[in-house]
Each structure stands twice: as structure tokens, then as C-alpha cells.
Amino acid sequence: xxxxxxxxxxxxxxxxxxxxxxxxxxxxxxxxxxxxxxxxxxxxxxxxxxxxxxxxxxxxxxxxxxxxxxxxxxxxxxxxxxxxxxxxxxxxxxxxxxxxxxxxxxxxxxxxxxxxxxxxxxxxxxxxxxxxxxxxxxxxxxxxxxxxxxxxxxxxxxxxxxxxxxxxxxxxxxxxxxxxxxxxxxxxxxxxxxxxxxxxxxxxxxxxxxxxxxxxxxxxxxxxxxxxxxxxxxxxxxxxxxxxxxxxxxxxxxxxxxxxxxxxxxxxxxxxxxxxxxxxxxxxxxxxxxxxxxxxxxxxxxxxxxxxxxxxxxxxxxxxxxxxxxxxxxxxxxxxxxxxxxxxxxxxxxxxxxxxxxxxxxxxxxxxxxxxxxxxxxxxxxxxxxxxxxxxxxxxxxxxxxxxxx
Amino acid sequence: xxxxxxxxxxxxxxxxxxxxxxxxxxxxxxxxxxxxxxxxxxxxxxxxxxxxxxxxxxxxxxxxxxxxxxxxxxxxxxxxxxxxxxxxxxxxxxxxxxxxxxxxxxxxxxxxxxxxxxxxxxxxxxxxxxxxxxxxxxxxxxxxxxxxxxxxxxxxxxxxxxxxxxxxxxxxxxxxxxxxxxxxxxxxxxxxxxxxxxxxxxxxxxxxxxxxxxxxxxxxxxxxxxxxxxxxxxxxxxxxxxxxxxxxxxxxxxxxxx
Numbered sequence: 001x002x003x004x005x006x007x008x009x010x011x012x013x014x015x016x017x018x019x020x021x022x023x024x025x026x027x028x029x030x031x032x033x034x035x036x037x038x039x040x041x042x043x044x045x046x047x048x049x050x051x052x053x054x055x056x057x058x059x060x061x062x063x064x065x066x067x068x069x070x071x072x073x074x075x076x077x078x079x080x081x082x083x084x085x086x087x088x089x090x091x092x093x094x095x096x097x098x099x100x101x102x103x104x105x106x107x108x109x110x111x112x113x114x115x116x117x118x119x120x121x122x123x124x125x126x127x128x129x130x131x132x133x134x135x136x137x138x139x140x141x142x143x144x145x146x147x148x149x150x151x152x153x154x155x156x157x158x159x160x161x162x163x164x165x166x167x168x169x170x171x172x173x174x175x176x177x178x179x180x181x182x183x184x185x186x187x188x189x190x191x192x193x194x195x196x197x198x199x200x201x202x203x204x205x206x207x208x209x210x211x212x213x214x215x216x217x218x219x220x221x222x223x224x225x226x227x228x229x230x231x232x233x234x235x236x237x238x239x240x241x242x243x244x245x246x247x248x249x250x251x252x253x254x255x256x257x258x259x260x261x262x263x264x265x266x267x268x269x270x271x272x273x274x275x276x277x278x279x280x281x282x283x284x285x286x287x288x289x290x291x292x293x294x295x296x297x298x299x300x301x302x303x304x305x306x307x308x309x310x311x312x313x314x315x316x317x318x319x320x321x322x323x324x325x326x327x328x329x330x331x332x333x334x335x336x337x338x339x340x341x342x343x344x345x346x347x348x349x350x351x352x353x354x355x356x357x358x359x360x361x362x363x364x365x366x367x368x369x370x371x372x373x374x375x376x377x378x379x380x381x382x383x384x385x386x387x388x389x390x391x392x393x394x395x396x397x398x399x400x401x402x403x404x405x406x
Numbered sequence: 407x408x409x410x411x412x413x414x415x416x417x418x419x420x421x422x423x424x425x426x427x428x429x430x431x432x433x434x435x436x437x438x439x440x441x442x443x444x445x446x447x448x449x450x451x452x453x454x455x456x457x458x459x460x461x462x463x464x465x466x467x468x469x470x471x472x473x474x475x476x477x478x479x480x481x482x483x484x485x486x487x488x489x490x491x492x493x494x495x496x497x498x499x500x501x502x503x504x505x506x507x508x509x510x511x512x513x514x515x516x517x518x519x520x521x522x523x524x525x526x527x528x529x530x531x532x533x534x535x536x537x538x539x540x541x542x543x544x545x546x547x548x549x550x551x552x553x554x555x556x557x558x559x560x561x562x563x564x565x566x567x568x569x570x571x572x573x574x575x576x577x578x579x580x581x582x583x584x585x586x587x588x589x590x591x592x593x594x595x596x597x598x599x600x601x602x603x604x605x606x607x608x609x610x611x612x613x614x615x616x617x618x619x620x621x622x623x624x625x626x627x628x629x630x631x632x633x634x635x636x637x638x639x640x641x642x643x644x645x646x647x648x649x650x651x652x653x654x655x656x657x658x659x660x661x662x663x664x
Contacts, residue, residue: 001499001660009653016650021609023643027616028588030636033629034619035585069457069624104453104625 072102079108088119096305099142109142110155117164122340127164129299129317130309130343136160137302153178154188157195166319166360168199186232189215190239198360200374200390202247209240249369253377258370262380262394264288264355269334271406272346276324277332280357280394283366287323288331288357292316292400295350312347320361337405351400356385358393408496409504416508420474421515430516433466434523455531456540456624459524463517464547464618468578470516471551474509475558476570499656506559506652510552517548542637543623549644550617554578556651557612563659580607581614612647616640 075098082090095112098105116135120128139160142152157174161167175192178184189212196205216233219226264278276290294314316335318324324333337344357378359371371377375392378384385395420426440458479502482488491501521544528537557577561570580587590596591604617640622628630636 001497001656006657006660009657013650013653016646020612020643020646020650023639023646024609024613024616026639027613027636027643030632031585031588031616033631034621034636068461068620069453070461073454102453 068101072098072105072108075101076105076108079111083115088115091115092120095138099138099145103142103145106142106146106149106151109139109146109152113139113142113152113155114159117160122337122343124335124340126316126318126322128343129164129315130313132160132164133299133302134305134309135164137305141305148181150178150181150184150188153181154185154191158191162195162198163320168195168360171195172199172201186212186215186228190232190236193236193239193243197243197373198363202373205243206240206247209236209243212236213240246368246373250372250376253370253372257377257379257392259379259381260357260370260394262357262383262396264396264398266353266398266400266404268404272337272341272344273335274405275332275334276353276355277330278324278355278396279330280326281329282326282357282370283364284325284327285364286326286357286367286370287319287321287361288326288355289319289323289361290316290333291319291354291356293352293354294348295352296348311342312345314344314346314348314351316344321363323361346402346405349402351402351405353398353400354395355398356393356395358395359391360393408500409507412491412496412501412504413507413511416478416505417511417515420509420512426470426473426512426516429466429469430519433462433520436462437520437524437527440527452528452532453624455528457620459527460540460543460547460620460623463520463524463544464550466520467513467517467547467551468554470513471509471555472558472571472574474512475555475574476562476567478505478509478559479562480567480570498659502559502563502656502659503652506555506655509555509559513551513555514548517544517551520544540623543619546617546619546637546640549641550614553581553612553614553644553647553651556648556655560651560655560658563655563662577611578614581612582618584608584611584613584615586615613643616643 075094079091079094079098082088082094092112092115095108095115098108099112102108113135116131116138118127120131122128136156139152139156143156146152153174157171157178161171161174172192172195175188175195179188179192189208193205193208193212196202196208213233213236216229216236219229220233223229258281260281262278262280264276266274266276268274278288280286280288292314293316297310297313297315299315318333324331357371359368359373359375359378362368362371374390378392378394380394383394383396385393437459440455440462479488482491482505488501492498521541524544525537525540528540529535554574554577558570558574561573565573587604587608591601591608593601596604622630
């Protein structure tokens with residue numbers, strides 16, 4: 001090869017190299033749609049302590065050469081083993097890994113969010129609410145990656161927004177989305193009706209029950225042997241009838257709201273051990289919500305899934321069926337947080353204790369018959385709170401110092 | 407013409423290597439067995455079958471390219487047949503290109519066989535709904551391996567087979583991580599040093615990750631816009647990388663003392 005040809009070839013290489021880069025510039029923006037997840041890869045692979053998580057060698061090689069979905073399937077089988085051993089903190093990083101390998105594994109998103117929302121608990125089985133935004137973000141990612149499928153939307157609306165956050169408008173919003181999806185289940189339509197009732201949207205609730213009945217009738221007209229539609233009709237009819245009775249009864253409550261003489265006290269027993277007691281003239285089994293919040297801390301919606309929570313924050317929440325139970329006009333709950341220094345570090349100086357009697361937390365018939373749909377039966381000279389539009393609830397707020405806990 | 411003759415001989419020689427056929431037969435058997443792996447998924451058996459099939463084809467294709475690529479030149483040098491050939495009116499670049507094209511022809515034949523079986527299996531499992539879309543996946547695997555083959559060819563002109571194996575594998579791994587290197591290079595929480603490192607890795611190695619298009623093939627509901635444009639640009643880029651690597655191989659080979 002003569003020098004002239006050699007120089008020519010070198011020039012060709014010098015020209016081609018930047019051209020590959022120019023082409024890559026065109027490829028990169030389009031590349032995202034060929035990736036399994038809509039989020040950028042590599043940014044999310046951390047465990048609860050925010051340390052990087054990497055796949056074991058054999059799985060990494062498998063994933064590299066293209067067995068992503070197979071590896072995801074094997075890891076999911078492994079997760080089940082960890083789950084049955086109670087190793088939840090191992091399960092969740094694996095869940096993150098699986099959803100990264102195969103973002104179309106809807107069950108993994110749903111189960112992962114459930115683990116985060118329900119199984120990260122203290123020694124008293126109280127959920128760590130600081131992780132709740134992470135659970136919500138994980139499910140939202142699942143929804144984004146699996147458009148048109150009702151499961152993650154139902155789980156987000158019911159399991160997280162309703163049963164954990166008691167955020168009924170968000171619950172209704174996501175359940176409505178789930179209801180609109182193809183292959184949606186009858187039960188989702190009924191859940192919406194219950195949520196509307198809880199949220200005091202009574203006319204809409206009535207419309208929803210009628211919609212449920214119409215839905216069942218239409219299906220039964222198409223297929224009279226459809227057992228699911230028959231059951232849906234029976235359950236909806238019963239619930240609708242009961243709702244109409246309640247609506248009539250509770251209208252009377254609003255005319256004569258009763259003073260329930262609500263009150264609550266906080267008492268420190270020893271370091272990290274304290275007791276909350278109180279009175280409320282309401283039926284037995286009525287639940288009272290207890291919330292201890294470090295001043296200045298707020299659960300924030302996450303833009304994307306991350307474990308990076310504020311580990312120094314203290315937030316204790318017991319609501320819904322986990323709230324303190326009233327028995328013979330009194331309620332009491334003792335807290336021993338000596339083993340839970342990680343979940344409740346009590347590093348800040350000031351805290352707010354909120355003790356709330358809220359109809360939203362109560363689904364029992366007897367409690368509801370006293371409180372009404374939105375607290376229309378509630379009155380109290382001292383603690384009536386009407387700051388949430390359309391709701392009447394009783395709330396006592398106690399300001400505490402770090403020394404009150406430690 | 408000389409290049410063509412050498413390519414044909416290389417192809418014939420490759421076909422005589424039983425180990426290649428063992429690879430292909432094993433892969434075809436494994437693709438057929440993918441049906442039994444479908445229990446790993448709860449809802450969509452076809453997802454696992456498609457994933458496993460494409461993964462197997464990519465993996466075996468890589469092994470074939472590595473085996474052929476690292477031995478192409480070294481065997482000729484070891485057996486000293488190269489001296490006989492080069493003493494005839496055969497120029498060095500013709501010899502090198504002939505070897506490369508012969509290897510790639512072998513790869514095409516093997517990939518085609520595996521793809522046919524794969525498409526047939528998926529079609530059978532999908533109630534005889536023909537899934538020719540999957541051939542896009544194997545086409546892109548071919549162009550990815552074309553680059554890997556050129557890398558192996560480049561290293562084969564100046565290193566031993568063992569060193570070549572590790573160097574080519576390293577390029578393959580880094581290149582396959584091009585989606586990660588791009589993501590990490592643009593991540594907000596990275597240090598400047600790490601960003602520079604990832605940026606260099608992303609631009610200096612062939613972006614083999616581009617050729618992994620399994621997601622839309624495995625999950626047909628994924629929406630892809632300007633699909634044809636994507637394939638065309640990537641194929642042009644693969645040909646450019648191949649040209650660059652082969653030119654460098656020729657330049658190095660021409661200067662090598664024999």
C-alpha cells in the first residue's frame with residue numbers, strides 16, 4: 001500500500017468518526033422509546049439506604065445479552081421466598097430491579113408498592129409513612145409504563161390513597177381511571193361509590209350506584225348466565241338501598257348535632273414511652289386518628305421513585321382502622337418507641353400532636369350513625385374543626401418539645 | 407474477486423467447524439424449549455418466549471462472532487498458511503477483507519437458521535399468528551455483531567487470541583451499556599469526573615445498546631414513532647463503524663512484519 005492510499009484511508013477514518021457521533025446524536029432522543037421503562041435507566045438502582053444495588057454477575061450477563069424478562073421472572077420467584085421469610089427490606093430493592101428489567105410486570109409494581117406502604121413498619125406494626133410518597137411514585141411509574149391496565153390504578157387509588165393516605169379526592173380520581181380501562185372489574189365501580197359516600201359527594205354516590213346497577217343489567221341482558229354480573233347487581237342493590245336509608249337518617253343528624261365532649265391528653269411515661277388518652281361520647285369502636293408530626297415536615301409528592309427520604313424526620317400516623325378505639329366513652333393508646341429509633345429519630349426540637357375524630361376514619365355502621373357522612377352529627381364546644389371544606393371533625397392539637405418524648 | 411474467493415473459502419472452512427453447528431443446533435433446541443420456560447411469567451407466556459428466543463440468538467451470535475473473529479488471522483499465522491497466500495498475487499487488505507466477509511457470511515447463515523426456528527416457535531405459540539416483526543430484532547442483532555466482528559478483526563491483527571477475546575468482550579460489554587453511559591453522563595447527581603468518564607465511554611465506543619430493540623418486539627403494544635428512520639440511521643452507523651474498524655485493521659495489518 002502506497003503512502004497516498006494510506007493517507008486517504010486515514011482521512012476517511014477521521015471523517016467517519018465524527019459522523020458516527022452525529023448519527024448517535026440523532027439516535028439518542030429516539031432511543032428512549034426502545035427502552036423498557038419510560039424513566040432514564042441507571043438513576044433508580046438504590047436500596048432503602050440509598051446505596052447502589054447491582055445485579056449479581058450471572059444475572060447481569062443474562063440481562064446484558066438480552067434475557068431481561070427471563071431474569072426478571074427468576075428474580076420475582078426469589079422475591080416470593082424472601083417475602084415468606086419476612087425479609088421485606090430485601091424484597092423491595094429486588095422489586096426495583098425487576099421493574100427496571102421488565103417494566104411491564106404489573107404485579108411486581110403493585111406488590112412492591114404494597115410492601116413499601118404496608119410492610120415497612122416499626123415494632124408495633126405501624127407503617128413508616130415517610131415512605132408513602134415512594135410507594136405512590138412506584139405505582140405511578142407502573143401506570144406510566146403500563147397504560148390502559150387497571151390494576152396499578154386501582155391499587156394506587158384504593159390501597160394507598162384511600163386506606164393509607166385517606167386522600168379521597170385522589171382515590172376517586174385513580175379509581176375512575178381504573179374503571180375506564182378495558183377489562184376493568186365490577187368491584188372498582190363499587191369502590192368508587194363507597195369512596196364518594198365517604199367524601200360526602202352524596203348525589204354522585206347515588207349516581208354511581210345507579211350506574212353499577214345499569215352496568216349489571218346490561219351485561220345480564222347480553223348474558224343472563226353471567227354469575228359475576230349477577231353478584232355485582234345483588235351487592236350494588238343492597239349497598240344502594242342501605243345508602244338511601246342512611247341518607248334519610250343522617251339528614252336528621254344535621255338538624256341536631258350532638259356535643260361529644262371530646263378531649264385528649266399526652267403523658268410521657270419514660271424516654272420514648274408515652275401515652276395518649278382521651279374522651280369522646282361516641283359509640284364503642286369509633287376510631288380516633290393520632291398523628292405526631294415534626295414541625296416543618298410534610299409528605300411531598302415525588303416526581304419519580306426514590307428511596308431518598310429524610311431519614312432524620314419523625315412522623316407517626318395511625319388512622320382509619322389503626323386509630324385508637326373508643327370504649328365506653330374513652331380511648332387510650334400507649335406508645336413504646338424504644339426499639340424504633342430509626343423510624344422515629346426525634347431529632348427536631350418541636351412537634352405537633354394531632355388527635356382527630358374524623359368521619360373519614362370511620363366506616364363502622366354504629367360510628368357512622370352518630371357522626372354522619374361528613375360529621376354532620378358532630379358538635380363540640382372546644383375542638384370543632386371545619387377547616388376541611390364540607391367536613392366537620394373534632395381535633396385537638398398539642399404542641400410538644402423533643403424533651404417530651406426523649 | 408480475490409476478496410470474494412477468500413470469503414468463500416473462509417465460509418466453507420467455517421461450515422466445516424463442527425463446533426459452530428453444535429452451537430446452532432443447541433440454540434435451536436433451546437428455542438424450542440423456551441415453551442417450558444413460560445411458567446416464569448404469570449400473564450404473558452409469549453413475553454418470556456420472545457425474550458428468551460431473542461436473547462439466545464444474540465448470545466449464540468456473539469459466541470460465533472467471537473470464535474470466528476479471534477481465530478481468523480491467528481490460525482493462518484500459526485499454521486503459516488498466510489505466508490503461502492501472501493506470496494501469491496493477493497494483497498494484504500484483500501486477504502483481511504475476504505476473511506472478514508467470509509466470517510460475516512457464516513454469521514448470516516447461522517442467524518437466519520435460528521431466526522426461522524424462533525419465528526416458527528412464536529407463531530405456533532401465538533395460535534399460528536405469523537410474527538415476522540421479530541425478524542427486525544435478529545436483523546439488528548446482525549448489525550450489532552457486524553461491529554463486534556470488526557472489533558475482533560482489528561484486535562486479531564496485532565494480539566493473541568486470548569487477549570483478543572478479552573478485549574473484544576470488553577468492548578462488547580461497554581458498548582452494550584451505551585444506554586447506561588448516556589443516562590449516567592447526563593444524571594444530575596454525578597460528579598464532574600464521573601460525567602466526563604461516562605461521556606467518553608459513550609462516544610468513544612460503538613453504541614451497541616442501540617441495536618437492542620427487544621422491548622417493542624416483546625411487548626407489541628409499545629408505541630414506536632419513526633421506526634424506519636431509527637433502523638436506517640442505526641444500520642448506517644453500524645456500516646460506518648465497520649468501515650472505520652476495518653480500515654484501521656488494514657492499516658495495522660499492512661504495517662505488520664510477517
